[in-house]
Every structure is written in structure tokens, then in C-alpha cells.
Amino acid sequence: MIPRAFEYVRPDSLSEAIRLLVGGGEEAKLLSGGHSLLPMMKLRLASPGTLIDVSELADLRGITIDGNEVVIGAATTHAELEHHVELNRVLPMFATVGHQIADPTVRNRGTLGGSLAHADPSADWPAAMLALEANLDVVGAKGARSIAADSFFKGLFETALETDEIIVHVRVPVLPGRRVAYRKFRHPASGYAVVGVAVVLALQAGQCTGGRIAVTGLADHAYRANRAEAALEGYTGQLAQTEHLLDLAFHGVTPLEDRFADAEYRIQLGRTMLRRALADAMATDGSH
Ligand SMILES: Cc1cc2nc3c(=O)[nH]c(=O)nc-3n(C[C@H](O)[C@H](O)[C@H](O)COP(=O)(O)OP(=O)(O)OC[C@H]3O[C@@H](n4cnc5c(N)ncnc54)[C@H](O)[C@@H]3O)c2cc1C
Known part of the structure; x- marks a missing residue:
């Protein structure tokens, strides 16, 4: 049309x-x-x-890395995030997730800020930003404010942004030694996550001391699986522990249902993606 x-x-x-x-x-x-x-x-x-085309605005462009934090301009494309060597040295989640978005054409034009503002329930970045505990710096008619990713996603295509606000930066803390993983079940046509799970784990001597689990595609907006996160301490990857985390992560969630995946199938996909993401994070040497 x-x-x-x-x-x-x-x-x-x-x-x-x-x-x-x-x-x-x-x-x-x-x-x-x-x-x-x-x-x-x-x-x-x-x-x-x-x-109002903001894709070339200097304030919304660029990736800056200081010791404790990465600051990413909202107009940074998926491909720039995927291929930025220095960024992925400190936060490998960006290459992992960026590479799984759609295809090179979409990755070359689509942006982090656009994806977060749009808040598609099946988009990949929302889960990654929740798991990485990102903050969004926004500016509007009333001035500037920072919104934690945790309070940003409100519902189906609904965020905490006011209609006159622009996402300028996304700030992500760098916490050395974290293990990260992202697993998604791709929609075969669009590449969107039917379900996607991002995991960030803190490990000491093979034992988890805490972490973050975030899910996209399953509910009307990306969410943190708080109950499963609370049970991460002491996790060593044993089967029974993993099954317990899977039970907690999807308990009480109202799954989306559409012609591609009904509620029961989405939960099963969620369990499988979380199982794989946990195994990836426990196995990798990649630090956050
Ligand atoms: C074929 C296809 C496949 C796709 N597959 C995937 C996929 O696998 N995974 C995935 O996550 N996404 C996928 N997408 C979506 C893609 O990643 C989009 O690029 C992204 O969701 C939106 O980013 P954008 O920069 O294109 O935003 P735009 O389309 O330009 O804008 C989207 C919305 O965000 C608002 N907006 C844009 N920038 C800002 C800002 N700085 N501050 C406030 N509001 C802003 C706009 O007003 C608009 O409402 C796919 C898209 C297509 C067409």
C-alpha cells in the first residue's frame, strides 16, 4: 500500500x-x-x-567507552553495534544479538533507539537492554531524564516515553567478568524473536553468584524474569537447578498467542531458549 x-x-x-x-x-x-x-x-x-529524521543527528550518533560505562547514540544501527570491535570486547552481547536481527538490509538501517522506542513485543534489543541493566537518556520539552530499561517497557508497543521525548543515548554498565548469552527462536519470515532470552551471569569458580534473565516475544512486552533471577545464586548448571529456573522464569506470565505460536508452544519455546542461553553462558569465556 x-x-x-x-x-x-x-x-x-x-x-x-x-x-x-x-x-x-x-x-x-x-x-x-x-x-x-x-x-x-x-x-x-x-x-x-x-x-522528523533524526538518523544523522550528531547527538544521537557514536559509541563511547569509558572504564565503567558504554554510551551508545540512539541512532546507532544494528550493524554498527554488531561489528564494533571495542564495544564487543567489553560487551559481547551486542555482537550476539545484533547478528541475530533480521538480515543485513534491516541491520544496516534499523537503529537501537528506534527499536527500543517502537517496543515491538518480539524485538531483540529490549531483552538485551533489560539483562544488561541499561539506562535510556531522553530529552523532551520539559528537559532531560534517564529511564532504567526496567521501567521503560510498559506494554504492547508502549513505553515510558512522552510523545515529545527523544531517546538520545543508551548507557550500559560494564561489569567485567560477567558471562552473557542470547538465544532466540526466529520467526522464519521476518527473523523477529518468536521468543528470545538474554542472560547475564556472574560466576565464581563455576558457581553463579547472581545475574539477569530477560525474555522477549513471550508476553506483551519484554520483561525480567525476577523470580528466576532470585534463584540464580549457587547455580552450577545442574539439570535439576536448570529445570527449577525454567519453572520460575515463565510462572504467572500471560503468553502472547497468534497464528504462529499458541500460549503453550510459546512457553515451551521460552523454556528451550532459556535452557540454551544458560548453557551458553555457563560454557563461554565471553565476559560482559
Ligand atoms: C523485514 C524486517 C525484519 C525485522 N526483523 C527484526 C528482528 O529480527 N529483530 C528485531 O528486533 N527487529 C526486527 N525488525 C525491526 C527493525 O529492527 C527496526 O529497524 C527497528 O525495530 C526500529 O528501528 P528504526 O531505527 O528502523 O526505527 P523507525 O522505524 O525509524 O522508528 C520506529 C519508532 O521509533 C520512534 N523513534 C525512532 N527513533 C527514536 C528516538 N531516538 N527517540 C524516540 N523515538 C524514536 C519512531 O518515531 C517510531 O515510532 C525487522 C524489520 C523488518 C522491516
Whole structure:
């Protein structure tokens, strides 16, 4: 289908982007990689009157690594995250997840900030950002604030962002020695996660001292499996321990159901992806 006619503007600065966003009201929409918004416009599921292209804004570009933290511009593409050598030396989750998103065409245009703002329930980055305990720096008409990934995803395509706010950076703490893994069951056509599980484990002498488990694709938004996380201490990878974690991770969750996967099948996929992610994390030397 053909989208409704729209204005296209490319602001030179973040402040101008905010001014345009506020001025445009309900009609204005940010455009980053366009790989979620443009398909929605073609289907007329979204019909903005003005697109504000932030993909080249300097404030939203670049990856900075200092000792304790990585700061990633929201307009950084999936491919840039996948291939950034220095980033993946300290946070290998980015290569692992980036490589599993769709195909090179999508990875070359789609961005981290666009993916998080869009909050597709089957997107990959939300689970990774939850497991890595990322913070999102956003700026809007009322000023700047930081939102923990934990409080960012609210529901189906719903986030804590106000309509006039722009994600500028994503900040991820660097905690040396963590093991990371991401496993997903790919939708065969789109590549989206029917279910995906991100795991970050702290290990000492082969025994887990804590960690994070985050799930995408299973519920209406990505979530942390808090009860399973609380049981990670002392985990050594034994079968009975693993089964206990799997029971806890999906307890009380209301699974999505669609023509690709009903609730029971999604839970089974979740259990299998978590089992594999835990095994990967216990086996790898890759540190977070
Ligand atoms: C064929 C296909 C396969 C795909 N497969 C996968 C997959 O396997 N896994 C996966 O995770 N994703 C997948 N995607 C989605 C893809 O990763 C998108 O690129 C991503 O979800 C959105 O990023 P974007 O930069 O393209 O955002 P856009 O489409 O430009 O924008 C998406 C939304 O975010 C808003 N937005 C954009 N930037 C900002 C910002 N800085 N601050 C606030 N709001 C902002 C926009 O206004 C819009 O509402 C697929 C897409 C396609 C077309």
C-alpha cells in the first residue's frame, strides 16, 4: 500500500528536533532507520503528517567507552553495534544479538533507539537492554531524564516515553567478568524473536553468584524474569537447578498467542531458549 502524503524534515540539532516534535503535536513522528515506522505507514497503521529524521543527528550518533560505562547514540544501527570491535570486547552481547536481527538490509538501517522506542513485543534489543541493566537518556520539552530499561517497557508497543521525548543515548554498565548469552527462536519470515532470552551471569569458580534473565516475544512486552533471577545464586548448571529456573522464569506470565505460536508452544519455546542461553553462558569465556 501507499502511505498518506507527509512532510519530511531533517533538523540540524537536537533542540530543533524537539521544537519540531512539540510543534507538530500528534501529527509529528520521529524517523530513525524507518524499518518499523515505514512499513506501518505503508499499511496505514500509522499516518503521521510530518516525519522528523533524526538518523544523522550528531547527538544521537557514536559509541563511547569509558572504564565503567558504554554510551551508545540512539541512532546507532544494528550493524554498527554488531561489528564494533571495542564495544564487543567489553560487551559481547551486542555482537550476539545484533547478528541475530533480521538480515543485513534491516541491520544496516534499523537503529537501537528506534527499536527500543517502537517496543515491538518480539524485538531483540529490549531483552538485551533489560539483562544488561541499561539506562535510556531522553530529552523532551520539559528537559532531560534517564529511564532504567526496567521501567521503560510498559506494554504492547508502549513505553515510558512522552510523545515529545527523544531517546538520545543508551548507557550500559560494564561489569567485567560477567558471562552473557542470547538465544532466540526466529520467526522464519521476518527473523523477529518468536521468543528470545538474554542472560547475564556472574560466576565464581563455576558457581553463579547472581545475574539477569530477560525474555522477549513471550508476553506483551519484554520483561525480567525476577523470580528466576532470585534463584540464580549457587547455580552450577545442574539439570535439576536448570529445570527449577525454567519453572520460575515463565510462572504467572500471560503468553502472547497468534497464528504462529499458541500460549503453550510459546512457553515451551521460552523454556528451550532459556535452557540454551544458560548453557551458553555457563560454557563461554565471553565476559560482559
Ligand atoms: C523485514 C524486517 C525484519 C525485522 N526483523 C527484526 C528482528 O529480527 N529483530 C528485531 O528486533 N527487529 C526486527 N525488525 C525491526 C527493525 O529492527 C527496526 O529497524 C527497528 O525495530 C526500529 O528501528 P528504526 O531505527 O528502523 O526505527 P523507525 O522505524 O525509524 O522508528 C520506529 C519508532 O521509533 C520512534 N523513534 C525512532 N527513533 C527514536 C528516538 N531516538 N527517540 C524516540 N523515538 C524514536 C519512531 O518515531 C517510531 O515510532 C525487522 C524489520 C523488518 C522491516
